[in-house]
Amino acid sequence: MPHTADEIKEKLQKALEASYLEVEDLSDGCGAKFQAIIVSKKFEGKPLLQRHRLVNSVLEEEMKSIHAFSQKTLTPEQWEKQQQQ
């Protein structure tokens, strides 16, 4: 069952209580592709791999049919810093 960016956004929002969330649908001939920027307090204290694994587990079902998923995972602090650059 194909997934939409909105469905993915909703799921991530709920599970990660994201303070900022962007999900872009970049699907092409290769298959379903999504790009996401996720800002959540839940990432605090977690190294990159753990953050990505957390997101992967939230989207476990979707991952089965998604061809590619790019994610940037930031804590609210890191997001703030980035915005100021």
Place this chain on the structure above:
Amino acid sequence: MSAVTRLFLSSTRPTGALKFIRATFATQPGSKEHIESLIKDKKLVVFMKGTPDAPQCGFSNAVVQILRFHGVNEFDSYNVLQDENVRQGIKDYSNWPTIPQVYINGEFIGGTDIMIEMHKNGELIEELEKIGIRSDLLDNPDKQA
């Protein structure tokens, strides 16, 4: 193993492909044991689509280019497109759904996103240092892609 195969295996310098073939004959392709034999005691291993000289996917290519940018051209790589068992096996092994996958000292580091982040925040230089590789960027900090 046929005589021709034995000759082939013995006469050529071990390359990633050769180790792969040897490992494939020895254990069930894609199994935990098989994957472990490919990454154990290896400094840097990349499971990708295609080869470093001919990547067949943008994400896999990105990882190769990042490593190249740091001056790293010597590493084991395995083309998962050549074996569906390995393609699935590596995902089961790391419990990670996508390719490419980078292993340093037998430990799963991450995929493209993580490599890009680590490249940007300097963590990659540190990881390379841990395995005795001096990143090119330390000598050429202003290097442009």
